[in-house]
Amino acid sequence: MTRSQRRGLIERIFRRLLRAFGPQSWWPADSPFEVVVGAILTQNTAWTNASTAIARLKEAELLDPEAMHRVEEGRLAEIIRPSGYFNQKARRLKTFCRHLCERWDGNLDRFLSRDMEQLRADCLSLHGIGPETADSIVLYAAQKPSFVVDAYTRRIFSRHGWVPHDVRYDALRDYFMDCLEGDVYFFQECHALLVRLGHRHCRRKPSCSGCPLEGFPPGGPGPAP
DNA sequence: GGCCAGGACACCA
């Protein structure tokens, strides 16, 4: 499959999903900092649980970099308990806030307004921020075109035979970014629509009846080199 | 009661 064929396939999938589900207008957050916090809290966790934890943070007036930097880690963990893995996530949130406050004077706008690859690399250097969380921060908090690959994207594309099921994160990210223009809106909607499709039709147990992508051609050479 | 969810990391061979 050539690069333009790949782009055509992705764009056809996008149009089909947009028709089926409508615009998703992600990320569900009131501020860039809430995006960052949500991206960490939703790691391997249902969004409903992460959302409950965010509501508790708001209630405790801790949805602020300086406040979160100052709060004791054990208290933070208790507040975000509904998100699961709360001890790990409290440490990860503290790590991010310490970095932001000590290196960027707590100025998230300045932190986010850098060159995209610099920002992504900086996020990846922080303990607890892996590739998917970093890309979520770049795409939704910084509004820069870094494609977010998640479990649903991998599952959907491998089940249809478009990529190998064990494709690595960066290879699958390149599969999209190599053939698409860097369009923030498109990347955001594409990721959100794939998650929406995953919720409805591509959980771990295969159940594709009624899937909007039924009838799409299988096969393909795998991810871009 | 078991499975699953919008991952990341430590450890080991």
Place this chain on the structure above:
DNA sequence: TGGTGTCATGGC
């Protein structure tokens, strides 16, 4: 470099 274990709550 790749495989495995660990972290944990809440909905269905």
